[in-house]
Amino acid sequence: MKFTMHKNEIRNILARVQGLTGRKTNLAITENILIQAQDSGIRMVATDLETGFEGAYAATVESGGTIAINAKKLFEIVRDFPTEEILIDEVENRWIQIGNGKIEYHIVGMNPEDFPETPHLEDVPFFEIDAASFRRMIEKTVIIAGTGDDRRPHINGVFFEDDTESGSRRVKMVTTDGSRLSVVEYPYDESELPFEAGVLIPKKGLQEVLKFLGPEGTVKIGIKESHFVVKREEETITIRLLEGEFPRYQDILVRDASHRITLNRQQFLMMLKRMSILSSENYKGVIFNFGDNTFLVRATNPDLGESREEMAIPFEEETIEAAFNPRYFIETLGVIEDENVVLNIINGERPCMVEGENDTSYLSVIMPMKI
Numbered sequence: 001m002k003f004t005m006h007k008n009e010i011r012n013i014l015a016r017v018q019g020l021t022g023r024k025t026n027l028a029i030t031e032n033i034l035i036q037a038q039d040s041g042i043r044m045v046a047t048d049l050e051t052g053f054e055g056a057y058a059a060t061v062e063s064g065g066t067i068a069i070n071a072k073k074l075f076e077i078v079r080d081f082p083t084e085e086i087l088i089d090e091v092e093n094r095w096i097q098i099g100n101g102k103i104e105y106h107i108v109g110m111n112p113e114d115f116p117e118t119p120h121l122e123d124v125p126f127f128e129i130d131a132a133s134f135r136r137m138i139e140k141t142v143i144i145a146g147t148g149d150d151r152r153p154h155i156n157g158v159f160f161e162d163d164t165e166s167g168s169r170r171v172k173m174v175t176t177d178g179s180r181l182s183v184v185e186y187p188y189d190e191s192e193l194p195f196e197a198g199v200l201i202p203k204k205g206l207q208e209v210l211k212f213l214g215p216e217g218t219v220k221i222g223i224k225e226s227h228f229v230v231k232r233e234e235e236t237i238t239i240r241l242l243e244g245e246f247p248r249y250q251d252i253l254v255r256d257a258s259h260r261i262t263l264n265r266q267q268f269l270m271m272l273k274r275m276s277i278l279s280s281e282n283y284k285g286v287i288f289n290f291g292d293n294t295f296l297v298r299a300t301n302p303d304l305g306e307s308r309e310e311m312a313i314p315f316e317e318e319t320i321e322a323a324f325n326p327r328y329f330i331e332t333l334g335v336i337e338d339e340n341v342v343l344n345i346i347n348g349e350r351p352c353m354v355e356g357e358n359d360t361s362y363l364s365v366i367m368p369m370k371i
Contacts, residue, residue: 001065002089003037007081009057014075016211017046017053021071023204025049027116033071034115035088037061045118046071051205052118053212055235066112069096077105119238124229125194126220127171131232133186134221135213136335138206140184140362141175143331146203153244157200160228162193171197174249180328181249181351181365195223200246205239212237252351252365258344259317261290262357265341269333271297271309272326278304279326285369286326288352290345291319299326322348323369329354332364 014033021031025048034045042059045052067090077098078086089097094109138158146156159174163185170185171193209230213219220231228239275286278301289296293315298308322345333341338356345352354364 001035001037001067002062002087003042003059004062004085004087005042005057005059007078007084007086010086011075011078013044013055013057014071014078017044017071018075019208019211020046020048020051020053023048027114029068029110029114030116031070031072032068032110032115033074034066034068034112036066037064039064045115047116047118049116050202050240051208052238053208053235054118054238057234065090067094067096068110068112068115069107070109073107074098077107119225119227119240121224121227121229121238124222124224124231126222126229126231127188127190127193127195128218128220129171129186129188131213131217131219132215134219135210135215137173137184137186138210138213140335141173141182142203142207142210143335144175144177144180144182144203146177153200153242154246156204157202157242157244157246158206159246160197160199160201162197174246175203176247176249179325179367181252182332182362183249183253183365184362186361197223199223199228200242200244201228201239202242205237209237209239253353253363255344255353258346258353259290259315259320261295261313261315261343261345262340263295263311263313263343265333265336265339265356267311268341269330271311272330272333275299275307275309276326276330278307280304284325284327285323287321287323289319289321290315290317291321292316320345320347322352324352324366325369328364328366332366336362 030048036043041057043056045054083100087100091097096107096109098105141158155177161172163170163172170187172185174183222229226241228241230237275297278299280301283301286297286299294310295313296310300306332354336356338358340357342355342357343352348368351365351367
């Protein structure tokens, strides 16, 4: 196998698959990227056994073949290579020469026949979605990270469903860690989705999808044979779905008798960051106090000290006091794009709902802590 490829293109591909090839599995070969050279160009494949990537790219191919080469080392070589064209040549016994005549690397590859099979799904029913919108949906859900030691699928997955109960057609992505919940939706015009929704997609797989979504254009998403599929031009990501049920979450979204408090997003964000300075592993919470036209936030850490900050707000109701983890609010405010945010809060024992003042497609529900 022998081919020449442009440095920038192969570097960008290798950079995006590092999360897959760097993840530990029970097969050492998954640290490699599989490269197949054909007359029309090259095909590159990476997998962590749960999420698979495949892409086809232009290259000048002198002879065909297949290699499996360490993705991290190949990326480091290509990243700092001084010329724009890079020759990759399998010389003998899986030894791979990388260079341009003046610079040469000889890297030993692995047997490509040992590379795990990735799903080849035919006739996937796709739904087209704006790439930037899909990216924002993922960003607003994966801020609630899964935990490696938690075996509950609804903690490590994002629930993807079709919602038509309200009369409008929307796809929703919902995620939780037990202490908070994020719901983000995207409206669509088609009469129905071309596939059955209501599935759990691993968060770590969606985090890899983020690396392939640009700010423009559209992508296709589909579900088939227990896999979630994302396709963009000549690149495809396939994620094996989680098995399990997502808890019924609609009941906690009720806003009856809640107080609606509007705050400047940036001012609120900086206020929380300042109040988080004294936080530690043992003392994570801050106290929110709404009353007498004042919003007061205070933090107390016996090991470090205490702090307080207040801002004037229109609030003449009975005082509400509740403890929250400020990090949850900081992460939520980081993905809301509106200038102002709205807090819907009932009392110190019920969850607080946070959303943009104008864009209500994203809702964050944050449970209070025990004071």
